[in-house]
Amino acid sequence: xxxxxxxxxxxxxxxxxxxxxxxxxxxxxxxxxxxxxxxxxxxxxxxxxxxxxxxxxxxxxxxxxxxxxxxxxxxxxxxxxxxxxxxxxxxxxxxxxxxxxxxxxxxxxxxxxxxxxxxxxxxxxxx
Numbered sequence: 353x354x355x356x357x358x359x360x361x362x363x364x365x366x367x368x369x370x371x372x373x374x375x376x377x378x379x380x381x382x383x384x385x386x387x388x389x390x391x392x393x394x395x396x397x398x399x400x401x402x403x404x405x406x407x408x409x410x411x412x413x414x415x416x417x418x419x420x421x422x423x424x425x426x427x428x429x430x431x432x433x434x435x436x437x438x439x440x441x442x443x444x445x446x447x448x449x450x451x452x453x454x455x456x457x458x459x460x461x462x463x464x465x466x467x468x469x470x471x472x473x474x475x476x477x478x479x
Contacts, residue, residue, distance in 0.1 A: 354378035361418035364411040365389035374415050381419045385432065385474040386411035387466055399471055401412060401438045405445040408473050413449070416477060423449045425477040431459040434470045442471055 359374035364386065367373060374383040388397040388407035392413070397407040405436060416422055433442060447454075455475075464474050 354411055355429060356357050357393050359415060359419045363391055363414035363418070365391050365394075367377040374419060375435050376419055379479040381416070381421060381425070381475075381477040381479075383412065383475045383477065384471040385430070385466075386415065387472050389467075396467055396469060398469060401441045402445055404469065405442045405471050405473075407438045408471055409445060409449050412473055412475055416475070419477070425473045425479060426450070426455045427478050428476040429455050429457040430474045431457065432465060432472045433459065434462065434465055434468075438470060446473075 354377050354426060357376040358372045359376055359381065361373065364373055367384065371384050374381055374447055376382075386408050388404040389395070389411070390407060391411065398404045413423065416425065431446070433439065441460070
């Protein structure tokens with residue numbers, strides 16, 4: 353197995369459990385799920401699903417940046433939402449980050465997410 357490197361940045365929320373923001377193994381980055389915590393204030397951004405998703409994507413972008421990557425490196429995305437009725441609005445925000453050749457993805461509704469947020473997104477990226 354290639355050497356593992358832990359990726360950590362103050363520009364994304366600190367882990368709220370026993371996990372890393374991301375782990376780089378070789379050229380592949382495995383990013384933990386991000387929720388809509390503003391890393392500067394520690395507050396959850398959840399006034400509406402659009403703003404919540406935007407904060408999640410900013411957090412994902414910050415973790416990618418800490419590994420010298422961007423959304424163009426993303427190969428796989430997992431989206432977890434509290435209700436499938438948010439699907440369209442989440443997609444509208446998400447699509448702004450993947451204008452060309454979007455990655456593989458699944459989007460599922462789950463019963464509960466950490467801190468009772470409405471959306472969590474994790475990615476796998478490759479250099």
